[in-house]
Amino acid sequence: MKQTLTFNLSTITSTESKINVDAFDESLEAFENGDYLNAFHTLLDYVNPDLREKYGNSAGTEFNVPHGSIVVSIKIEDGQVHVTAPFLALPDKSRVPLLRQVAGLNFNDMDLAQIELRDEKLFFKYSCPLALAQPYKMYYVLEEICRTGDKYDDEFETKFGAVRIYEPKVTPFDAETLDNVYEVIQLSCRECMDAVKGFEADRKYGFAWNVLDTTLLKILYYAHPQGQLLNDLNKAVREMDREDIPLPEVVNYGKSVVARVQAMTKEELAEDLYFVETFISPKRRSNLKNIQENFEGTYDRATQAFEARDYQTCCLMIVYKFYEMYFYNDVQDDVNTVVTRALTKTSAMPWDEAAQILHEAMDNIMEGELDADDDDEDVDFGTMMNNAFANVDMNQVAQNMQQAMQQAMQGGMQEYLANVQTLQMQMMQGQISMEEYTRRVQELAAGLGNNQ
Known part of the structure; x- marks a missing residue:
């Protein structure tokens, strides 16, 4: 491998969070002053300023907010807040193993909300007095319902034949975008496997791991998949970070995942390539300070490699860290511009030419110089x-x-x-x-x- 990986701009137009930070402070202040309904309203404004108008009634007491393949229903009446969300209908077969999994979610994955069985159907549910609907707590309730529902609906449908109660409103990729995504994924997988082959021949398993994990992160960033493909790729990224098994085995696992994605037909990919409305983002809202803290170790090592003229190591570390940032964060526009500019300029560029551009981009972020x-x-x-x-x-x-x-x-x-x-x-x-x-x-x- 003599050059950087190719780069393609994401299929989504903006990576920035919709969160309105100021509204959360207003929500806390209203709650502390005993204005509990206003506190809940401004909490929703914190999540998305357009949410109440788009999904609520005129009285501000009922909201039905879609999130992937569930709808989160919020009702405020008689001084109580009721949150429910239809999850899945039980299948004709495999009911027992499915219910075991659901019981495990209630005990291990969920702290406040719970999944209940009613009339052969599973629902998320949480209720509390409005006076106890503290903004931090209620945000966590909404987040865990959205996170759990979005993560396990496709998995339980695939494994146990469970049926969605609510059919999500999705916008499939148009034919042209689907063609583009398929071609880019094919190119990315070929490029990755060729690079890994060379690194393995030289027994450079650390570099092989880097390229494999970067490719998985790149596909997630670029294609923005949903459904089971998203679950599979998220799981693969987590598995790639395991330290309890030898690195060559981790590399082999990564190769199997990339090969599986490469083998998918365009029609198979299309099943999980669509745009869908979400309530609570599964990613963190980025801020410059947190990004700088997360980059610090990589920046120091990349700087050492750059000064030692080890341009390959410098590039691999920085590109990986950039894609990892997108994996965990809804990235603010100013940082996104710095990163995409550098990645585009250095796309498939020789190491010695790309290193300076990539290092300068990370240096600008570390110095807070985002408007250069x-x-x-x-x-x-x-x-x-x-x-x-x-x-x-x-x-x-x-x-x-x-x-x-x-x-x-x-x-x-x-x-x-x-x-x-x-x-x-x-x-x-x-x-x-x-x-x-x-x-x-x-x-x-x-x-x-x-x-x-």
Whole structure:
């Protein structure tokens, strides 16, 4: 492996959290002043400022909020808060093992809410007096219901044949996006397995582990899967961090997961590729201080590697840490811009060239310099695209194209990005020639400049 992994912008337009931090302070203050209904309302505003208007009644006493394949119903009456959510209907067979699993969730995974059986159906349930609906507690109640329901509905349907009570309202990826996602996943898996093969031959299992785990995180970041595929990939990421088994065995496990994803047909992928509304995000809301604290150890080691001219190690560590950040956090837009700019510029770039750019990006985050201007406004798109295709390599077309895409990203031109990605896939599939691709990208870039 002589260069960095390819990079593709996420299929979602923003990685930033919807949380309104100020509203939580208002909720706490209202609760401490005995204004309990207002405290609960502002707690919902903290989760999402649009939530009450979109999902509540005019009196502000009933809310039905979709979250994946469940709907969280909240009712406030007679001084009580009642939270319920339909989960699953019992199957004709495998009832006993399913109920054992549910009992385990009640005892081990859930602290406040519980899953109850009513008329052959499982429901999440929690109630308390409004005067005891402390904002921290109620947020945790809502979070554990959403987290547990979202995690186990697909798993219990797959394992035991349980039936969803509520059919989620989803927006499947359109055909063009699905084609793009399938091609990118295929390319990412091939690239990963080729790199791991080389590292294993040199017995560099640490590097092999890094590339495998980074690829899993990359697929989660890029494709934003749902359903059982999301559960499987999340589990794989956790398993890759095990320290109780030898590293070569962990590498073999990672290879099996990547191979399984690579073997999925486009139709199989499509089952878990869709957009769906959520109530409580499964990820943390990022803030710069926490990111800096989490990056600190990697930054020190990457700096040492960079100064020692061990550019490969420097790049591998930083790229992994960037994708890991997206795995655990809803990343704020300013940090996201710094990271995606660096990853796009260094996509499939030789180690010695990529190391400085990646290290500088992490350094900017550590120093809090998130608004540093880039020189992208003065880019000559024609020169850039000609250079990108000087050495024809179809596997690198996507990589070079991403560099062009990021140059335009600062203007927020989503239409431009979508058009360029479409042209990329048309060329990769042989629908247009390389010369046609280059000409049309140059035209798009020129049009972008005229519109600013």
